[in-house]
Amino acid sequence: ARVSVIRAGSYSEELVKTAKTIASPGRGILAIDESNATCGKRLASIGLDNTEVNRQAYRQLLLTTPGLGQYISGSILFEETLFQSTTDGKTMVDCLREQNIVPGIKVDKGLVPLPGSNNESWCQGLDGLASRSAEYYKQGARFAKWRTVVSIPCGPSALAVKEAAWGLARYAAISQDNGLVPIVEPEILLDGDHSIDTTLDVAERVWAEVFYYLAENNVMFEGILLKPSMVTPGADHKEKADPETIAKYTLTMLKRRVPPAVPGIMFLSGGQSEMEATLNLHAMNQSPNPWHVSFSYARALQNSVLKAWQGRPENVEAAQKALLARAKANSLAQLGKYSAEGESDDAKKGMFVKGYTY
Numbered sequence: 203a204r205v206s207v208i209r210a211g212s213y214s215e216e217l218v219k220t221a222k223t224i225a226s227p228g229r230g231i232l233a234i235d236e237s238n239a240t241c242g243k244r245l246a247s248i249g250l251d252n253t254e255v256n257r258q259a260y261r262q263l264l265l266t267t268p269g270l271g272q273y274i275s276g277s278i279l280f281e282e283t284l285f286q287s288t289t290d291g292k293t294m295v296d297c298l299r300e301q302n303i304v305p306g307i308k309v310d311k312g313l314v315p316l317p318g319s320n321n322e323s324w325c326q327g328l329d330g331l332a333s334r335s336a337e338y339y340k341q342g343a344r345f346a347k348w349r350t351v352v353s354i355p356c357g358p359s360a361l362a363v364k365e366a367a368w369g370l371a372r373y374a375a376i377s378q379d380n381g382l383v384p385i386v387e388p389e390i391l392l393d394g395d396h397s398i399d400t401t402l403d404v405a406e407r408v409w410a411e412v413f414y415y416l417a418e419n420n421v422m423f424e425g426i427l428l429k430p431s432m433v434t435p436g437a438d439h440k441e442k443a444d445p446e447t448i449a450k451y452t453l454t455m456l457k458r459r460v461p462p463a464v465p466g467i468m469f470l471s472g473g474q475s476e477m478e479a480t481l482n483l484h485a486m487n488q489s490p491n492p493w494h495v496s497f498s499y500a501r502a503l504q505n506s507v508l509k510a511w512q513g514r515p516e517n518v519e520a521a522q523k524a525l526l527a528r529a530k531a532n533s534l535a536q537l538g539k540y541s542a543e544g545e546s547d548d549a550k551k552g553m554f555v556k557g558y559t560y
């Protein structure tokens with residue numbers, strides 16, 4: 203007999219289907235939901251002004267890449283892009299749908315200081331979230347993202363962890379109520395000189411609390427996706443960890459904390475180089491996991507694209523090829539079949555920036 207999903211909400215079956223589509227073999231998420239300020243930083247790196255026209259040109263380049271749907275199952279958009287069209291008048295949402303890529307939307311309103319904490323932050327965006335989510339669904343979005351951060355050098359304080367977990371859980375319940383699969387993203391920042399064991403300890407604390415509140419808010423686990431940080435040493439730690447060690451620690455943490463009912467684990471890249479992010483994902487897929495273990499990268503998919511593009515129309519094709527190459531490499535890593543042979547020097551360069559704020 204079929205085990206019915208726990209949650210009675212009218213979107214239950216659709217949520218499960220959406221989550222499964224995103225977590226399909228050999229595919230992952232292209233995160234291009236930079237808020238205007240962050241997108242401006244990306245554009246500035248190639249000498250472009252932060253105008254709506256330039257943001258449109260960049261997102262159009264990414265979303266019209268031929269063949270992208272073979273490797274990418276979902277793309278997270280910023281609100282501007284969800285309601286935007288290409289210069290030919292086609293909606294960005296339709297560009298995605300044509301390639302069987304599920305459109306997603308960033309729904310959080312960003313980080314602000316958390317009073318009473320140790321210089322930590324909390325994530326805003328719950329006010330009006332239900333009505334915004336209903337609008338996003340109407341516009342074609344089928345999944346959502348809410349990113350909050352936890353800092354190890356600042357504690358993390360019990361208050362910051364609780365606030366992060368509670369915010370994610372409230373957001374997840376509201377998203378599911380409105381037909382959007384919530385991506386649950388408590389990013390544990392790379393900043394600090396701590397060991398990988400410290401990161402493991404903090405990650406276990408954070409995820410324990412996140413799942414406690416997800417359950418308390420009656421969130422249906424079959425209809426969520428996670429976006430965790432990999433468990434690595436702090437960026438300033440004296441020793442680097444190899445992909446096998448990172449995979450071992452990360453999977454240990456996940457197996458201790460994440461129920462197998464969750465369909466997909468879509469990692470963030472967090473400042474790793476394009477190649478590091480791919481190698482680490484590949485290492486995690488060397489043996490079967492209870493979930494689909496894949497990627498939801500922003501920087502680790504966009505870095506070489508920006509470099510190839512330089513804002514010039516004549517470079518669009520080369521930039522799209524660069525995106526496809528990264529997407530394919532991560533697709534192979536999702537299947538545990540990636541080889542680093544022939545990777546460019548650019549792909550090997552780290553993108554970590556100390557104290558980086560999006």
Ligand code: 5MM
Binds near residue numbers: 235239241471498
């Ligand atoms: C795409 O960037 C997102 C940040 O948006 P804001 O500019 O509004 O803060 C960010 O959430 C991103 O999706 C994740 O952190 C993953 O990105 P990386 O670069 O770590 O893979």
